[in-house]
Amino acid sequence: MPKVGLVRLFLDFFFIGLTTLGGGYAIVPQVLRLVEKNRWMTHEEFQQLFSMSQLAPGPVGINLPILVGRKLRGIAGAIVGFLAITFAPLAVIFVLVSWLDTLMEWEVVRQIMVAVRIAVAGVILSAGMEMFAKNQVRVWEIVVFSVMLGLLIFTGLNAVFTIILGFSLGLFFLAVLAKRE
């Protein structure tokens, strides 16, 4: 694992905070590309951090940068990740706070936001599938994926229960598979 400077870490996450429209999940594709580009960790390690970001209380969009910082540079990295991801959004709201209500009434802004949301959906979808299909996908994985997707969309299952249930299902199928071989 390469040694990453704290300033560099701050700048990378500051940029992500500044350019991520569409909520915290939109951070996932950005962090995925950042980690891939710099070869900071393997896909497995990234998935480990992503699942932790869901298990911990607080927004995923803040927890993920904290965890990446923690992995790369310890507790100082975690704090830098937190400060960097919150800085730009806070500054933008501070500057715009008195104009936001007016801006929102403009029809063009509404149209821009619709387009932005659709693109965010596309990018998040691709990042999810990239993480999923990085290695060979087995049949049981497609089954678990479909079941979890159905549960999440139709029952609004909470993120923590989702992880616990998915983890148990995964352990079960891995054990069955190991026995058969």
Add this chain to the structure above:
Amino acid sequence: MIYLRLFFSFLKIGFLGFGGGYAFLPLIQEEAVQQGYLSSSEFANLLALAEMTPGPLALNTASYVGMKSAGILGGILASVSVSLPGLVACILMFWLMNLPAFDWWKKGLVGLRPTLAALIVTAAVKIFLNDWPLDDFNVLPIALLLASILTYHWLRVHPALVVLGAGFLGACLYVIGVQF
């Protein structure tokens, strides 16, 4: 004291909320209206507001509520306190899960892959369906969705650029009179 109240309000929200930003909105709404930080008509616009500015939704709503009720210091306080439980929990969890006793967790993570993918896809589906024109079929959202997948995945364009490009396209479409 307003600062102390804000701090504990958002600390509570940071403790109780898990997952993506949309999970936090009902919590923030309840607290903000109950404590009188915002009127319910002010809150109606809060989601749209939080989406318009960059960053995680939970953070944006927190800093907006904080700033509206106690200025810049209130905004900083609210955003720090909403993230504080996560910061502490992430550091503790990272330490805990790298202990030898948690090796089973690392091994089992391979099996978690489809679940993580389902979580991400659900977020995408929810965001997309938010704008689905249910009354009449419109090909434009689907075309834009496919275009963004294509540019991100196959052309490897930076995700921020894909999203900002789509926003620019939305503005252009508005100018020439095309509605989504």
